[in-house]
Amino acid sequence: MRVKMKKVVILINSIADNAPEDELDVLNQVCFAEEILEALGYETYREFMNMDFPALRQKINQIQPTVIFNLVEGMDHNARVLFLSTGFLDALGYPYTGNTSIPMFLTNDKVLSKEIMTLAGIPTPPWFTAQAFEGFSDDRIFIAKPIWEDASVGIDDYSVFKGSEENISRYREKYGSNNFFLETYVEGREFNISVIEYPDGPRVLHPAEMCFCNYPKEKPRIVGYTAKWDENSFEYQNTRRSFELDEKDTQLIVKLEELAYQCWDVFHLCGYARIDFRVDNQGNPWVLDINANPCLSPDAGLIAACRHANITEEELFNLIIKAAIR
Known part of the structure; x- marks a missing residue:
């Protein structure tokens, strides 16, 4: 008699053709998850989260999974509305892994x-948002961070600077957005x-401590984008977990x-x-x-x-x- 396998849908976000390394990493995650879950006796189904909720609902209902393994990191390449993915899963009714809509939001x-x-x-370090940027003047060192991004997106050495309206404008011009805040650099x-x-x-x-080995004295000791994603960079090769x-x-x-x-x-x-x-x-x-x-x-x-x-x-x-x- 054939044993009926438990089913798990592994849900990930759609990937753009020219996706950067931080977005492509979800493919590493899904392959890793498939390997582990199949070793645990699950039959795995890979599905992509997008805004076509009725079509996705139909696909998942046809599978009737025991659980949905949620690896979604954005909605239509927009991290700002990530909580919509868990809202959809709440409405769908199947158990799903990880955090629910409230902590995600x-x-x-x-x-x-x-x-x-x-x-x-x-x-948490003191911070300032866009409402305070006009005429901003503060001799302390700050780090500019995107409000809605993870994976160190938008964070590099240029993100660390003295508090001035001129430096803020320079950062804004580089990233073309006002969706960032200034955090006091610790x-x-x-x-x-x-x-x-x-x-x-x-x-x-x-x-785990992130150790910044061989960093020049003047270089900010931060886990920026290159430290996470550019294997050929100085930052990647000299930022180590201990x-x-x-x-x-x-x-x-x-x-x-x-x-x-x-x-x-x-x-x-x-x-x-x-x-x-x-x-x-x-x-x-x-x-x-x-x-x-x-x-x-x-x-x-x-x-x-x-x-x-x-x-x-x-x-x-x-x-x-x-x-x-x-």
Whole structure:
């Protein structure tokens, strides 16, 4: 007698013909997910998210999946409306992996997430939005960041500058948009913490430090676009992830973990997430970003954190699915 296999739809965003590396990475994720899920006994179906919701609904209903594995990172090449994808999945009614519409909406808008962190008492670097740019003058160093983008899109050495209207205009001209904010640049160290939902609650994994090796003194120590995506760049080759922290970092690790749990609760995160931090030269941690549904490619930070914790890829994907059908 043939055993009926469980079905999973792996949902990804559509890819443009001339897509940059950060958008193409979803193909690495879906291939990796297919391999792991098939090893777990699932029959996988790859579908593409787009604005033709009735057609996509019909396709998924024909498959009748046990669960939908959500790897969508944008809608019609627009990260600003990413929350529409989970809204569609909510209406569709099948269990789906990762974060639901509320945390996706709250974390996708970087300014909104900083406002929420401030209200919740979570330390995040001070920031300014476009309303304050006219006549702006501040001798501090800032980093300009897109409001709705992840994957370090729009972040490079030119993003770090002294606060002046002239420098803001130069950045605006380079990227052709006013959809960015200025965040006070925190000189110091950079960490990220991955969080996974277990049946009894979230588990924070060991912090990873991003080490900026061989960086010239004047070069900003940031994980910019080239550090993530351009394998031939200086930044990519000299920005390294390390889990080997010193004993003197024990108290810092406790602080980072406490903040990660607080972010999980405040933003109603579920499934899996990653929290990015800077730690200033006085040892104070600052939350930079909350990544709901972070990258799941084989070389991603979440996967590296799991390997360091002796969590296999199969265990991770099984936990993600269990959280979806809880």
